[in-house]
Amino acid sequence: MNPDTSLSLPGLSSEDSLLLLRASAEISFNSILVTGPDRRIIYANPAFCNMTGYSLNDLLGQNPKMLQGPLTEQSVIDRMNAALKTSGSFNGSTINYRKNGRPYLVEWTISPVRGDSGEVRYFISIQKDITQLHAEQSTGNLFAKAIDAAYDGIFITNADGVIEFANQGFEIITGYSPNEVVGKKPSVLKSGKHDITFYKGLWRHLSEGLPFRAMIVNRHKNGHEIHCQQTITPVKNADGRITHFISIIKDMTDRVFEELKLREQASHDSLTGLLNRRAGEIELDVALIQAQESEASFCLLMTDIDDFKAVNDTYGHPRGDQIIKAVADILMDQTRKTDKCIRWGGEEFIVLLPFCDLPKAMEIAENVRAAMADSHFDEAGRITLSIGVAESQVNDTPAGLLERVDQQLYSAKRQGKNRVVTQQDCTPLKQNDDV
Structure with missing residues (x-):
């Protein structure tokens, strides 16, 4: 809606129209954040405060970058800054952090509100999946724009x-x-x-x-x-x-909602259909939070295709892609419906096993290893996997858990490949004696 457009609805005065627009905004599912041209927060509605855990006093005068953290995608922030300097408008998604440190996925749009001479007076950020909306300090034009953009x-x-x-x-x-x-x-x-x-x-x-x-x-x-x-x-x-x-x-x-389809595409690896690394990082954060709240542990598998570079160099990338997809299929076949299979990067995969103890995780890992060892890829022949297994600990961090499981994976590589190694003593659970 153009900010110069009258707020009057058909047959109503401007006062009644503003009353209706204000009431509509207050019960919207979206939240609203308003900043000045200097990007400093001048208003945040209660829905936004509920989402982030920050009070209005915490937010006023601050830059929204206070919500960013380790998983916030810098490329998205760079694209946002570039867009606001040019067109003034932006839409995108990334990970932000609540006041208590917990991450959440946010999708938002930013639109400028201009004065009569065309200068930017405010930026409005409208965010999804929030059940209440209250905007006491917004003007009628802000409410009208928020409702139309909802x-x-x-x-x-x-x-x-x-x-x-x-x-x-x-x-x-x-x-x-x-x-x-x-x-x-x-x-x-x-x-x-x-x-x-x-x-x-x-x-x-x-x-x-x-x-x-x-x-x-x-x-x-x-x-x-x-x-x-x-x-x-x-x-x-x-x-x-x-x-x-x-x-x-x-x-x-x-x-x-076409954006839901785009969200699915953005969270899955195009070659294998597994979750991609960005989505996997989110799942790992959520799993750690749930484990801490329920005082229960979970396990993590990290697997790598043995000698994959040599296969790629010898038989070409199409054959390498075939092998990567085969690993993805095996992971999906040998894991539970509640498990999260993630293509972590290249030939490396992670499997998140919620509500799973170490013995069960080792059993699943061995089933994956054996299924891959039994496969045959024409001229490439037999391809194997090395797998590391780690169990979450109290007050674990994503980085700490990933470092431990990575150590188990490389221990499996050093001990001859085609084997599963756990965090207990870094000795192989089982191995193929033919390797």
Whole structure:
């Protein structure tokens, strides 16, 4: 929305329009962070504070880089800085850190708000998957821009249920443009999946001034069903009379959000289909947090293809890719559904084994080693794996655990390859005597 555009909605004063926009923002699933042109934080809504663990006083005057940490991707930050210096707009994702040190994945957009002369007065950062929104210090233009840029669908009806406003997110989810639904009732989305009892309960809540939230099956403009988490909230005037209803819909069917497909692509290795290193680092962080909270350990396997460089140099990269994919298939076949198989880089792989003790981890590792040793690759012949196994410890760090399992892997290499070595005594669990 252009910041010079009037905030008035059809048939409403600017004051009532601002009231509706403010109320819409307060119940959005997104969070909002506002900085000045110097990138210093001038506002963070409660949803943002809940997400990060920082209070508003902690954030005011700070640079958002305070949220960065070891897993924050520098290339994304560099791209963001370059974009803000040119177009002023940016969208991307990386790892940030809460006040308590725990990492989280954030996806965000940054948009400039310009004054009448075109100068940048603010930057707005809108972030996903947050259930509440409150923006006390924002201007009407900031609220309007935040609502229109929201990933969630937002529409506003009058007290009679006639739609007066719908944002771009509504069009993305339902297929209906704002022009097609303004002046109509939400029944245009009706799928027929809910009976009269459901709607009686809905209106009983709303008529009493209470918000209503439920999973609702709507129908897309193209005819297919969309399963939405929908929140409907009454808006009252100063006299306590309900004047409008604000609805926020979140598509739970994953049919219309292309960014979810991009997220899947960004987290998986294109050759093997396994998690890539970046996603693996996140999984390792999460596993350590869960282990510490539950006072339970987990195990980590690190495996490397023996003499892979010689195979690549002799038989070419296509044959090397075939072997890498074979290892990935074996890892998926020999591990549990709850395990995380990761292509760590090149010919190196990691397997995260949650709620797994060392004996079970050694058994899984040996099954992987044996399955690979039994494989045959035409002229390349028999290819083997060396595997290191380590168990997490109290107050472990990702770096410390990775260093230990890496030591076991290289111990397996030094002892002759094609074997599993554990952290207990760095002696091989089992080996093929033919090597």
